[in-house]
Amino acid sequence: MEQMIQIVGAIAVLTAFVLAQFKILRPRSAVYLTLNLVGSAVLTWVALANRDWGFLLLEGVWALVSAVSLARVTLGGDPAAGIEKPA
Numbered sequence: 001m002e003q004m005i006q007i008v009g010a011i012a013v014l015t016a017f018v019l020a021q022f023k024i025l026r027p028r029s030a031v032y033l034t035l036n037l038v039g040s041a042v043l044t045w046v047a048l049a050n051r052d053w054g055f056l057l058l059e060g061v062w063a064l065v066s067a068v069s070l071a072r073v074t075l076g077g078d079p080a081a082g083i084e085k086p087a
Contacts, residue, residue: 005042008039009038009039012038030074033073034070037063037066037070040066043062044056044060
């Protein structure tokens with residue numbers, strides 16, 4: 001079961017990354033940041049449960065930065081955020 005939870009977290013982070021690389025999502029969009037926050041929060045929990053300190057540091061900071069960025073975008077109305085328009 002834990003492996004499945006890890007996979008779901010990793011898929012969320014990787015989905016955001018891939019969609020940003022293909023310019024489907026902007027890195028400051030709410031969708032991108034939410035995928036990163038959910039995925040990294042799940043992986044942070046797994047790292048904490050396993051006492052994997054390096055992984056905990058990586059994913060914990062990733063989740064924190066994603067949360068702060070998401071709050072800025074949603075509360076501040078960042079005009080640069082959103083979905084990319086195809087060229």
